[in-house]
Amino acid sequence: MTEATPISNAPPPRLAMQNIAKFFPGVQALCAVDFDLLPGEVHAVIGQNGAGKSTLVKIVSGAYPPDAGQIFLDGREVHFHSPADARRHGILTVHQDWNLFPDLSVAENIFAGRMPVKHGSQVIDWERCYAEAAEELHNLNLDLDPRTRVGLLRPAQMQMVEIVRCVCAEASIMILDEPTAALGPQEIDSLFGMIRRVVASGVSILYISHKLEEIQQIANRITVLRDGRKVATVRAGEVSRLDMIRMMVGREVEAPQKQTAVAPGDEILRASGLGRGRSLNNVSFSLRQGEILGVFGLLGAGQKQLIDTLYGITPAERGELRVDGRPVIIRSPEMAKRLGFGLVPGDRKREGLVQMLSASSNLTLANTSLISRAGLLLSPRLERTQSTRWFDVLDIRPRHLDRQIRYFSGGNQQKVVLGKWLQNNCRVLILDHPTQGVDVGAKNEIYALLEQLASQRIAIILVSTELPEVLAMSDRILVMRNGTVAAEVPRREATNERLLAYACGGD
Amino acid sequence: MVNATLRQRLWTSIRDSSVFGVLAALIILFVAFSLLHPSFLTSRNLWNLAISISTLGLTAAGVTLILLVGMLDVSTEAILATSSVVLGFSITTLGLPASVGVVAAIAVGCAIGVINGLVSVRFRINPIITTLATLAIFTGVAQYASGMRQIVIDAPKGSLLWSFGFGSVAGIPVQVLVVLAVYTLLWFVLKHTRFGRNVYVVGGNPQAANLVGLDVARYRFLAFVIMGAAAGAASVLISARALNGWAGAGQGYLFGAITAVVLGGTSLAGGRGGAWQTLLAVLLLGTLTNGLNLLQVHPYWQGVASGALLLLAVGVELLRNYYLRRRLDE
Numbered sequence: 001m002t003e004a005t006p007i008s009n010a011p012p013p014r015l016a017m018q019n020i021a022k023f024f025p026g027v028q029a030l031c032a033v034d035f036d037l038l039p040g041e042v043h044a045v046i047g048q049n050g051a052g053k054s055t056l057v058k059i060v061s062g063a064y065p066p067d068a069g070q071i072f073l074d075g076r077e078v079h080f081h082s083p084a085d086a087r088r089h090g091i092l093t094v095h096q097d098w099n100l101f102p103d104l105s106v107a108e109n110i111f112a113g114r115m116p117v118k119h120g121s122q123v124i125d126w127e128r129c130y131a132e133a134a135e136e137l138h139n140l141n142l143d144l145d146p147r148t149r150v151g152l153l154r155p156a157q158m159q160m161v162e163i164v165r166c167v168c169a170e171a172s173i174m175i176l177d178e179p180t181a182a183l184g185p186q187e188i189d190s191l192f193g194m195i196r197r198v199v200a201s202g203v204s205i206l207y208i209s210h211k212l213e214e215i216q217q218i219a220n221r222i223t224v225l226r227d228g229r230k231v232a233t234v235r236a237g238e239v240s241r242l243d244m245i246r247m248m249v250g251r252e253v254e255a256p257q258k259q260t261a262v263a264p265g266d267e268i269l270r271a272s273g274l275g276r277g278r279s280l281n282n283v284s285f286s287l288r289q290g291e292i293l294g295v296f297g298l299l300g301a302g303q304k305q306l307i308d309t310l311y312g313i314t315p316a317e318r319g320e321l322r323v324d325g326r327p328v329i330i331r332s333p334e335m336a337k338r339l340g341f342g343l344v345p346g347d348r349k350r351e352g353l354v355q356m357l358s359a360s361s362n363l364t365l366a367n368t369s370l371i372s373r374a375g376l377l378l379s380p381r382l383e384r385t386q387s388t389r390w391f392d393v394l395d396i397r398p399r400h401l402d403r404q405i406r407y408f409s410g411g412n413q414q415k416v417v418l419g420k421w422l423q424n425n426c427r428v429l430i431l432d433h434p435t436q437g438v439d440v441g442a443k444n445e446i447y448a449l450l451e452q453l454a455s456q457r458i459a460i461i462l463v464s465t466e467l468p469e470v471l472a473m474s475d476r477i478l479v480m481r482n483g484t485v486a487a488e489v490p491r492r493e494a495t496n497e498r499l500l501a502y503a504c505g506g507d
Numbered sequence: 508m509v510n511a512t513l514r515q516r517l518w519t520s521i522r523d524s525s526v527f528g529v530l531a532a533l534i535i536l537f538v539a540f541s542l543l544h545p546s547f548l549t550s551r552n553l554w555n556l557a558i559s560i561s562t563l564g565l566t567a568a569g570v571t572l573i574l575l576v577g578m579l580d581v582s583t584e585a586i587l588a589t590s591s592v593v594l595g596f597s598i599t600t601l602g603l604p605a606s607v608g609v610v611a612a613i614a615v616g617c618a619i620g621v622i623n624g625l626v627s628v629r630f631r632i633n634p635i636i637t638t639l640a641t642l643a644i645f646t647g648v649a650q651y652a653s654g655m656r657q658i659v660i661d662a663p664k665g666s667l668l669w670s671f672g673f674g675s676v677a678g679i680p681v682q683v684l685v686v687l688a689v690y691t692l693l694w695f696v697l698k699h700t701r702f703g704r705n706v707y708v709v710g711g712n713p714q715a716a717n718l719v720g721l722d723v724a725r726y727r728f729l730a731f732v733i734m735g736a737a738a739g740a741a742s743v744l745i746s747a748r749a750l751n752g753w754a755g756a757g758q759g760y761l762f763g764a765i766t767a768v769v770l771g772g773t774s775l776a777g778g779r780g781g782a783w784q785t786l787l788a789v790l791l792l793g794t795l796t797n798g799l800n801l802l803q804v805h806p807y808w809q810g811v812a813s814g815a816l817l818l819l820a821v822g823v824e825l826l827r828n829y830y831l832r833r834r835l836d837e
Contacts, residue, residue: 313718337720351718354711356779365708366719368701378699420719 062086102151294474342421411442569737577777587757595658595752616739711778
C-alpha cells in the first residue's frame with residue numbers, strides 16, 4: 001500500500017461524516033457513526049425510536065454541533081454553527097410540519113425571502129416571480145398554478161411546494177424527514193416521482209422514514225442505526241424488509257419484566273369496529289379489569305386518533321363502544337371522565353398541567369369535590385391533607401405542595417398528572433407515552449405504579465412507541481399500522497422482532 | 508427576637524408577592540404627593556379619592572375575571588352607556604321605582620354579557636371581534652335611545668339612588684362599601700370555591716381543563732355574564748353620582764380598567780392574577796390622577812404618566828420574575 005489516495009470509480013461523496021459522536025446529559029446519542037451521501041442518490045436512515053436518527057439529521061442540518069468527528073462537504077472539512085450556516089452550504093431540510101405560509105401563493109412560498117425584484121429597486125417583479133415559479137413547477141412535472149393560495153392545497157402538494165422551494169434555493173443536499181407521514185398511497189407515488197426527478201438533477205437526499213416498504217422503493221442505500229451506533233450501510237436491493245428489522249432490533253433487549261401477572265377480572269371495555277375519518281379504521285379490542293393492554297405502533301399509526309376517540313376528544317364516527325357491557329357513545333372528555341376513564345396525555349406541558357398553578361392544585365384539579373365542603377367551598381385543610389397523602393403515595397419530590405408545578409422535574413410532573421386520576425376512582429386509565437422526558441429512576445417508579453394500579457383492578461391502556469416499555473409492561477399488545485389494528489399479540493408470544501414486523505408491515 | 512423572624516417572613520412574602528411593584532409605587536406616590544401638596548393627605552381629599560376609584564374598581568373586577576378565564580371584553584363602555592340610559596329611562600321616563608331601575612340596569616349589563624358570551628364562546632368568534640361589534644352596536648343603541656341627551660334623574664336626598672351616589676355608612680361612602688363588598692366576594696370566589704379554582708384551571712390551560720372534563724365554554728360564558736353585571740353595577744354608581752342617565756357615561760373606563768388589571772399582575776394570557784392585586788392597582792391609578800389634579804398638571808400629561816406607569820410596572824415585574832427564577836434555580 002502506498003500513501004497515495006485510493007483510486008476508485010465511485011464519484012467522491014458530496015457529504016462525508018466520519019466518527020461522529022454526540023452526547024447529551026446521561027446519554028450517548030451517537031457514537032462513532034460514519035455516514036456519506038453520494039451525488040444524486042437517496043440514502044435512507046432507519047432505526048427504532050431513540051436510535052439516533054434525529055440527532056444525525058440535526059448534526060447534518062447544523063442544529064447541533066457534533067461532540068467528536070469530522071464533516072466533509074465536497075472533500076473540504078466544514079463546521080456548521082447554525083442551521084442558517086448549513087443552508088448557506090446548500091443543505092436544506094423539508095420538515096415534517098411544513099414551514100409554509102398558508103395565506104401566500106405557491107410562487108410567494110417558493111421564493112419566500114428571495115422574491116425577485118425589478119432591477120435596482122426593492123419593488124417585487126410579479127411577472128418574473130410567477131413566470132419563474134411556473135417554470136420550476138413545470139421542470140419537476142408538477143401541475144400547479146403558481147397563483148394558488150398554499151392553504152388550499154392538499155398535504156402532498158404542500159410537501160411538493162416545499163421541495164420545489166428547496167430546489168430553487170439551489171440545495172445540493174435535501175433532508176426529508178418522514179415525508180409521507182400525512183400522505184395517501186397515490187400521493188406517495190407522485191411524491192416519489194418528484195423525488196426521482198430531483199435526484200436525477202444531481203441533488204442528494206437524506207431520507208428518514210419508518211416505512212420500510214417505501215424505503216425499498218425509493219432509496220439507493222440504507223444505513224441502519226441502533227442505540228446511537230451504525231449497524232451497517234447496505235444497498236437497498238440487497239436486503240429484505242425482515243433483514244432491515246433484524247438489524248434495527250439487534251439482540252433481544254432485557255427489559256424489566258412486569259413482576260406479577262394479575263388474573264384479569266371482568267371485561268370492562270369493548271370496542272368493535274371503531275373508526276373516524278381516514279385516520280382510524282375498524283379498531284376492535286377488549287379490555288378487562290386489572291389488565292395492561294399495550295398499544296404499539298410507529299409514529300402516526302393511528303394511536304393518537306384511537307386515544308382521542310376513546311376519550312371523547314373527537315368522538316367515533318363508526319363502530320361501537322361498550323362499557324361494562326352497555327353500549328355508550330362518548331362525546332366529550334367530560335362524559336369519558338364520568339364513565340371512569342382517565343387520560344395521561346402525551347404532551348404533559350400542553351395538555352396535562354396548568355403551569356401557573358401549584359403542584360397541589362394540579363394534583364387535585366380533576367376532582368375538586370374531594371377537597372371541598374358542601375360541594376362548593378374549597379377547604380384548604382382538606383386540600384393539604386389530600387395532597388400530602390398523594391405526595392407520599394407517589395413519592396413526589398421536593399415536598400413543596402405550594403410550589404408552581406413548572407419548577408418540578410419531568411418525572412415528578414408526570415406523577416402529578418397520574419395522581420390526579422388516581423384520586424378520581426378511575427377505572428380505565430389511558431396513558432400516552434407516560435415515560436417520555438422522564439429520567440430512568442422516575443421511569444421505573446412509574447412502571448411500578450402501573451403494576452400496583454393493575455393489581456387494584458384498574459384497567460390500563462398503555463400507548464407507546466417504545467418497544468421495551470410495551471414489551472415489559474403489557475399483558476397483551478395491540479400493534480397498530482395505518483390507522484387500524486395490524487395484530488393482537490399475547491404477552492408470551494411477543495418479541496421485539498415480531499412487533500416491529502407487524503408495525504412496519506414486514507412479511 | 509421573635510419579631511425579627513416574623514418581620515423577615517413578612518418581608519419575604521411581600522417581596523415574592525406579585526403586588527410588590529404596585530405597592531412600592533403606591534407608597535412612593537403617597538409620600539411624594541403629601542410632600543408636594545398640603546391638602547393631599549386631608550380626609551376630604553382621601554374621601555374624594557376613594558369615591559373617584561369606585562366605578563373604575565367595579566369595572567376592573569369584571570375585567571379581572573374575564574382575563575383570568577383567558578378572554579377579553581372591549582364592550583365595557585357600551586355596557587356602561589346602555590345601562591345608564593336604561594336607568595334614566597326607567598326612572599324618569601317610565602316613572603318606575605328606583606329599585607326597579609337599578610335591577611333593570613344590571614340586567615341589561617348581564618344581557619349584553621350573554622350576547623358576548625354566546626357569540627365568542629358558543630360560536631367561537633374571536634372575543635375581541637365579538638365585543639368590538641357589541642361595543643359599536645350598544646353605543647349606537649344607547650345614543651339613539653337617549654337622543655344623546657342626558658336624562659336627568661330626580662333622586663331626593665335620602666332616596667335609594669341618592670345614597671348610592673352620595674350616602675355614607677359610619678363615615679364610609681356607600682360607593683366604597685359596594686366596591687369593598689364586590690372585591691371581598693371576588694376574592695372569596697376565586698380563592699375559596701371550586702368555581703374559582705376552575706377559573707384558574709380553564710384560563711391557565713384550556714386544553715388540560717378540557718381533558719380533565721371541565722366545560723371550558725361554560726366558565727368563559729359565565730365570565731362574560733358576570734363582567735356584564737359588574738359593568739351594569741358600575742353604571743348605576745356613575746349615574747347615581749351624576750344624577751342622570753347618559754350614553755356618554757362610560758367614556759375612558761375601558762382603558763383605565765384594563766390598565767389597572769394588567770398593572771395588578773393579571774396575565775393577558777389567562778390563569779394568573781387575583782382580586783386584591785387589581786384593587787391595589789386601581790388605587791394606584793386613582794392616586795396618580797388625584798395627585799396630578801391637585802398639582803394642576805394638564806390632563807394630557809396625566810395620560811403620559813399613566814402609560815409610563817404601566818410600562819414601569821411591567822418592567823419591574825419582569826425583573827422580579829428573573830430574580831425569583833434565579834433564586835429557585837440555585
